[in-house]
Amino acid sequence: MALEIKQVAMTGNEAVANAIKQINPDVIAAYPITPQTDIVQFYSTFVANGLVDTQMVTVESEHSAISATIGASAAGARAMTATSSQGLALMHELLHIASGFRLPIAMPVVNRAVSAPINIHCDHSDTMAALTTGWIQIYGENAQEAYDNMIQAVKIAEDPRVKLPVMVCYDGFITSHAVENLVLLPDEKVKEFVGEYKPTHELFDFDSPVTFGPLVLPDYFSEIKAQQAEAMLAAKEVILEVAKEFEKMSGRKYGYFEGYKLEDAERVIVVMSSTAGTAKAVVNELRAQGEKVGLLKPRVIRPFPAEEYVKALSGAKVVGVMDRAETFSTQGGQLFTELRAAFYEAPERPLMRNYIFGLGGRDTTTAEIRKVFEQLKQDQERGSVDRKVTHLDVRV
Amino acid sequence: MSNLVEIRWHARGGQGAKTASTLLAEAALSAGKYVQGFPEYGPERMGAPILAFNRIGDEPITIHSNVENPDVVMVLDPSLIGPVNVAEGLKEGGVIVVNTNLEPEAVRQKLGVSGNYTVATVDASGIAVATIGRDIPNTPMIGALLKLREFLPFESFMERMRIDLERKFQGRQAIVEGNLNAMRRAYQEVKQA
Numbered sequence: 001m002a003l004e005i006k007q008v009a010m011t012g013n014e015a016v017a018n019a020i021k022q023i024n025p026d027v028i029a030a031y032p033i034t035p036q037t038d039i040v041q042f043y044s045t046f047v048a049n050g051l052v053d054t055q056m057v058t059v060e061s062e063h064s065a066i067s068a069t070i071g072a073s074a075a076g077a078r079a080m081t082a083t084s085s086q087g088l089a090l091m092h093e094l095l096h097i098a099s100g101f102r103l104p105i106a107m108p109v110v111n112r113a114v115s116a117p118i119n120i121h122c123d124h125s126d127t128m129a130a131l132t133t134g135w136i137q138i139y140g141e142n143a144q145e146a147y148d149n150m151i152q153a154v155k156i157a158e159d160p161r162v163k164l165p166v167m168v169c170y171d172g173f174i175t176s177h178a179v180e181n182l183v184l185l186p187d188e189k190v191k192e193f194v195g196e197y198k199p200t201h202e203l204f205d206f207d208s209p210v211t212f213g214p215l216v217l218p219d220y221f222s223e224i225k226a227q228q229a230e231a232m233l234a235a236k237e238v239i240l241e242v243a244k245e246f247e248k249m250s251g252r253k254y255g256y257f258e259g260y261k262l263e264d265a266e267r268v269i270v271v272m273s274s275t276a277g278t279a280k281a282v283v284n285e286l287r288a289q290g291e292k293v294g295l296l297k298p299r300v301i302r303p304f305p306a307e308e309y310v311k312a313l314s315g316a317k318v319v320g321v322m323d324r325a326e327t328f329s330t331q332g333g334q335l336f337t338e339l340r341a342a343f344y345e346a347p348e349r350p351l352m353r354n355y356i357f358g359l360g361g362r363d364t365t366t367a368e369i370r371k372v373f374e375q376l377k378q379d380q381e382r383g384s385v386d387r388k389v390t391h392l393d394v395r396v
Numbered sequence: 397m398s399n400l401v402e403i404r405w406h407a408r409g410g411q412g413a414k415t416a417s418t419l420l421a422e423a424a425l426s427a428g429k430y431v432q433g434f435p436e437y438g439p440e441r442m443g444a445p446i447l448a449f450n451r452i453g454d455e456p457i458t459i460h461s462n463v464e465n466p467d468v469v470m471v472l473d474p475s476l477i478g479p480v481n482v483a484e485g486l487k488e489g490g491v492i493v494v495n496t497n498l499e500p501e502a503v504r505q506k507l508g509v510s511g512n513y514t515v516a517t518v519d520a521s522g523i524a525v526a527t528i529g530r531d532i533p534n535t536p537m538i539g540a541l542l543k544l545r546e547f548l549p550f551e552s553f554m555e556r557m558r559i560d561l562e563r564k565f566q567g568r569q570a571i572v573e574g575n576l577n578a579m580r581r582a583y584q585e586v587k588q589a
Contacts, residue, residue, distance in 0.1 A: 007425060009421050009425040009431055009433075121437070142458075142460070171460075173437050174434075177434060178432055178433065178434030178460075179418050179421045179433040180421070180430075180431060180432045180433075181431060277459060277460045278461050281458055363461050363462050365461040365462070366459060366461065367464075
């Protein structure tokens with residue numbers, strides 16, 4: 001594995017734009033105004049400078065951006081767009097169409113709050129609202145992971161066993177706009193890794209004509225949806241295969257999640273994306289004091305690898321699940337409720353509590369993470385959680 | 397992580413604090429450091445108080461929150477002293493660098509906080525006007541910072557800055573030289589007490 005290691009300083013968006021440059025898709029459609037990210041701004045420079053072969057289509061809304069991407073993908077092109085926040089919300093009805101058409105679109109989503117009140121900052125309410133749209137969702141902690149996930153997403157989406165769209169999610173501003181170290185892969189390695197896109201069905205294949213989006217009545221609609229669910233199940237295996245192949249190329253290991261000092265951990269925080277990095281620093285600090293604490297950072301939540309999560313958390317006594325979005329069910333965030341449900345049949349269940357945190361970009365510091373671990377410790381001593389759902393760092 | 401340096405920039409929108417944090421991160425990375433550089437985004441209007449941050453160290457940095465206990469505070473606009481508690485959370489033995497033509501002792505009094513930290517002053521605006529032709533005090537402030545916290549030998553840092561600035565200001569060599577001269581002058585002229 002003689003790889004040229006090239007450390008660069010880039011923002012998350014710049015890193016992802018570079019991943020897309022190396023993937024060199026046929027078509028990118030974008031609405032070039034906020035809430036669009038600067039991914040497509042960087043990309044338009046690549047197009048203008050002749051560094052890519054991509055046809056760039058600027059459209060009048062996010063709704064049109066995903067529509068144009070769907071059209072291009074159905075026509076047999078490797079097509080992409082990027083979005084965030086309100087933009088993803090505006091795309092919502094088309095998200096179902098992309099997955100229902102079984103189009104392998106890989107789309108970066110920079111996680112940001114959805115209004116109101118108006119807010120541009122990070123939380124996960126945009127992608128959490130898209131969990132039931134039939135897209136695979138992969139989350140990254142930092143610019144490196146966003147870059148790596150973008151490259152893997154193309155291969156996962158286009159696998160003939162999957163053929164589903166993928167959202168590549170990472171934290172708005174915290175990751176998207178912060179400059180940090182990362183390693184880029186050589187162009188030819190990425191090109192070789194993603195390979196040439198060979199669609200299984202395409203509109204412009206006149207020898208074997210196909211229809212996308214016909215009327216399907218009750219006699220077949222359920223079958224189509226069941227097939228999508230099957231594809232989502234198949235994606236579980238493909239995600240690991242792609243990760244393995246990616247590791248062979250890059251040396252960087254990925255799975256459904258990252259376990260950090262989990263082995264003998266009694267008190268575990270489950271948190272996705274950038275805050276997982278902040279939590280690692282606190283785990284290190286508390287471990288140095290002899291505390292048996294650990295972290296589980298989910299990477300893949302669609303499909304939801306329930307058994308694997310249960311297995312990873314089976315040794316824990318108390319688990320604090322941190323959700324960066326409200327569900328307003330009053331029963332906790334999405335990660336929390338799904339993880340709790342996953343434990344229903346487990347022989348041993350840890351105590352579990354939920355924290356809704358970091359909404360609208362509220363800074364989540366090591367002090368807040370320490371507070372969570374402190375509460376988990378009290379719960380462990382008491383043998384019960386004193387509160388099921390807590391809004392972290394909120395004025396009362 | 398004992399060698400981790402955390403920096404907080406105080407400025408007003410338009411003074412180039414975000415660019416400063418980015419340039420510093422890029423140059424430190426070129427020198428083999430692990431870096432972060434990020435602003436706190438808000439309503440982005442000229443003149444509004446803004447914050448930007450750096451973390452620079454020899455090991456990978458996983459913390460992704462704002463810097464709360466900086467080793468170094470950089471104040472690009474002295475009029476922020478008072479309305480903003482620029483010394484908030486400053487670590488013991490830390491340093492506050494202020495863009496002003498006042499002496500460090502005078503600034504220490506204005507800050508009105510006692511403690512074991514260094515106050516440094518440099519007329520970054522004056523230097524910027526003289527060298528770049530505009531009051532953009534960000535690069536001279538980096539020059540002053542390098543005097544106070546040596547991330548790597550000054551000359552080799554300047555070499556890396558030249559590369560980054562040339563990439564940023566493609567073809568506008570006068571701006572590149574102006575910025576480099578500004579950094580050099582601030583490095584020489586910064587005073588501390």
